[in-house]
Amino acid sequence: MPAYLRKVALLGKPILLVDGYAGPGVFDDGEPGSPLIMCSAAEKYVKSQYSALFVNHNPSHHNKLQEILVKQGWNSRAKAILGDSSQLLNILSTQLRDQTVFVYLDPFGLKGCEFNTLKPFLTRSNQFSTEIVINMSMPITHRLAAPKAKAEGRENDPRITSNRNRMTKVFGGDYWQEIYFSDMLAGEKEFAVMEEYRNLISQYLPYTGSCPVRESTSSRIKYFITFASRHIDAMLLLNDEMCKAYFGQMHEADFGDLPLFANTNWQSFRTSKQLDSIVIAILKKNPGIKRKALWELIIQEHFMKFTASEYKESVKNLAGRTTGERIIVTYTETNRLNDNCGLLFTDT
Ligand SMILES: C[S@@+](CC[C@H](N)C(=O)[O-])C[C@H]1O[C@@H](n2cnc3c(N)ncnc32)[C@H](O)[C@@H]1O
Structure with missing residues (x-):
């Protein structure tokens, strides 16, 4: 929220934050929920604008x-609304003008994530700033898809039909069937369906990405947090945020209670090998490309896998090589390696 708000404040438009499934504001363990996180940041960075x-x-x-909200003194700007979110979002979408809009949808399960609920926000003119963040529960998708129903002779059960219709409504099409009725592993189906879902969303808001959320590397995915934006900057920002959050959590869960690894963090075991190969592969296809533009292409193909600083380090190392596969810096304004430098691959 802080980075996003500081940036959109510069657009000079009123900022509207919408949390469609807000919850009570604090969790049972006292941790702040999404409305508090959104409001505290907005109060700090865009107090008179949101x-x-x-x-x-x-x-x-x-x-x-x-x-x-009353206790914090936020209630003049932040309104709690009692009602059904789908209806409210529908009405709201007809009232929007030039506001900078951030919509966060975090329902329990899939009910509330229907594609038609998103559509009015997705189809807003791209003159205006619109960001959508949506949490989609994954375990339930397998039950709703009921891939074994045919083999078990239950395909005409009205409940199966209705659950499958729900999947189609949520994912905005029936492409999920080919994935869920295949013999892929459950986790593979989840990644595959999210990829298709993002492809669909990106017809409206071009920059999208998803972060899986799970307890540890070996546990099943609970949900995917997906964002959609008209602006590459959202993707650049969330790439790093999601990469650090995901791998940080995985490291803590996998190694946190092992004394041998007490002094390590998620970056301790990262190697640059995979990133170096990706940098080279994409650079080969885009000779002369600037460093920043190359990074933008990389995160669109490999969202959330690497951070911007790992990328810069990889380019620096590849440009520092004197033989073998490496980078030649073809253009620099300042004699220093920066985002505007032109890059070329060579192995001669
Ligand atoms: C997963 S919780 C949200 C947690 C919250 N995002 C947070 O981080 O603190 C979902 C919330 O949405 C509410 N909810 C579910 N369906 C709703 C609907 N159709 N309209 C409005 N609220 C709904 C639930 O009662 C619950 O409070």
Whole structure:
């Protein structure tokens, strides 16, 4: 939120933050929930420029959140709304003008993530700034898809039909069937369906990416956080944020309680080998490309795998080689390696 808000503040438009499935504002363990995270950042960075809408259909969540907003003195700018989010989002989308809009959807399960709910925001003119972040639960997709229904002779069960219709509504098409009815592993299906989903969304907002959320490397994915934006900067920012968050959490879960690894962090075991090969492969196809533009291409193909500083380090090392596969810097304004430098691959 801080980086996003600081950036969109410069557009000079009113900023509207919408949390469609807001929850009570604090979790049972006292950790702040999404409305608090959004509001504290907005109060700090765009105090006089923002308004926020937090929707709940559960009255006790609504009341608790309302109380917090009043107590913090945020309630003139941030409104808790009791009602059904799909309806509210539908009405809201017809009222938008030139606001900079951030929509966060985090329902339980899949109900509330229907593609038609997103569509009015996806189809906003790209003159205006629109960002969507959506949390989509994964375990439930397998139950709703019911891949074994045919073999078990239950294909005409109305519940199966209705669940499958829900999948089609959420994913915005029936492409999920080919994936879920295949013999891929469950995790592979999840990545595959999210990729197709992002392809669909990117017809409207071109820059999209997803981060899987799970307890540890060996556990199943609980949900995917997916974002969509009209601007590459959102992707650049979230690439690094999601990479650090994901691999940081995985490291903590996999090694956190092992004394041998007490002094390590998620970066301790990273190697540059894979990134170097990717840099070279994409550079070969784009001779003369500037360093920044090359990074933008890399994150579009390999979202969340590497950070910007790892990339810069890789380019620096490849440019420092004197033989073998390496980078030649063809253009520099300042004699220093920076984003505007032109790069070329060579192995001669
Ligand atoms: C996963 S929780 C949200 C947690 C929140 N994003 C956070 O980080 O603190 C989902 C919330 O959405 C509410 N909800 C579910 N369906 C809804 C609907 N159709 N309209 C409004 N709120 C709904 C649930 O009651 C619950 O409070």
